[in-house]
Amino acid sequence: MTRIDRRKFLAASAAAVAAASFGLPKAFAQDSVDFAGETIEWWIPFSEGGGSDVWARFMAPYLAKHLPGQPNVIVRNVPGGGSITGTNEFVARARPDGLSLLGTSGSTQFPFLLGDTRVRYDYAKLIPVLVSPTGGVAYLPASLGVADASELSKIGDQELVYASQGATSLDLVPLLAFRLLGLNVRHVFGMTGRGDGRLAFERGEATIDYQTSSAYLTNVEPLVEAGTAVPIFSWGVLDTEGNVQRDPTFPDLPHFVEALEMATGAIPDSVEFDAYMAFFGSGFAAQKPAMLPEGTPENIVAAYRQAFADAAADPDLQAAKGEILGEYEQAVGDGVQTLYEVATTIDPEAREWVREFLMSEYQVQL
Template structure:
């Protein structure tokens, strides 16, 4: 229904354009008036669910000019910050936006999947039109560098472990809870508003351990304030060859990749295929752009690109993985 209306509108407007062009003759010839390749004709809104200054905002601001560069028509890709509720407000906004390609968003898969499981929200990650995966940010477990615990097994011997968290529905907390559940470790959460406070609690020695993404903690590991005990991925990190992955520490193998954080670009559900293809193409070209790689290098970001179809498949598997640990979440929330 909506689609036919859109086509009718586009037909009408292209007819109008033809008349106008015939009338004045001096109109720019570069404008292609056919319905499918006409996208985009106006600026694209690129929604970020976090405040300026964070990793997601930096990513969005870095890639936006390159998406613009590789789009067929010269329109701007405008980054809009819509912070709050752990990016759920932005996810809801994109979910409800008109699927015309003029609203896209950057998604934190790990965080939002946890939120979707634990709380009542309007967005549904399984229906979002995925355009690309930009990067992969594996989960890690860290302790203070002054901590007596050298391995995860050392913690098992302690009868009361304090885990520094950022809300119980957070992806990192879920990772920790699932790990401790497998190991049979008893723990209490020490809750904070933000990453910096929760890291500082560990550095200060008030909490024993914390979970997070490697990007958010790398600087503290490299500066010698924190020590990594576990790296959640299919193989060990080349820069930290001594840190084990879950399956090497006696944990089930499906935990290796279940909790990784992915940076994705998505659009509202039921985005028409031709528009999706145009956006997907522009994002892919942006990621391959050598100039963009210079910017990434400056920011110490790495890419891990997946196209639209592969991202959709990956999200499905990830959501299934979270579903498997759902009882860990419900148990967590029922505790009190």
């Protein structure tokens, strides 16, 4: 299985030194942390009502409950520029005093990984305290006669149609995946969401599709049960060592790397596969990280990591998580670092390959 090499963060200053350097409140200059009476702003660089906003608003009360002093945690929406604007603003303005937290998503990580010139943030300088994964399932019409990934060679020469939101959106992951599988897929851009893609599939306008886990369970499983759609693979998840594992929501389905081996006979050692793994990690396996600003003292970081670990284990959260978090294990505590690096790291050669590929095949200018 693929492993993601670990990279060390710059060590944070000792709490007392950081307090002197950044003028932190006195309570944060001690070994213990107390947020009593404070208000913490959780910055979300998206509009209200989107997936990241819903995620943060779901998690916020549990974070408040488990942080020392039980502060008020509010979500601050700073949309614009496809989430680049708010993230740039956070990096420029947020102080490392524990009162500002940033939550991003794969659509924020992708521009960073691609080297978009608008990006002013560096994930290596932010400090992760939570990473939330998500999943999805790719499927075909039953009429194609493909029972599983080992039979994809049956349709290797047939043109398939995928209804896409754009070459640099989260649909970059299936774009790279279908290419690795050797499928002949025409990507039709302009969809406003994956729901549009599913409807195009149901109308017969699209002949290959994927849906996120909750949407698949709600809208596609009935098609499978009716015999009109066939699931081929899930994207899978990553364990705390960065190894690809089966999606816990779909344990009987092969994950993509298994499907790739079933279809082609091998897992390639190539820059193209490295690129896929980087964007899969960022778009799904480690889609939503929560981070503190560069320079945040170690005691505050430790308090946040413990609070998110306690929140993830909270019986009330477990009972209420439903479609917000699904069955996916939240990366907290010592498990946060590797998945965070998966979401925010790409080999320079793989980055250059993707940039050239997108420019030559889809005229994307970054």
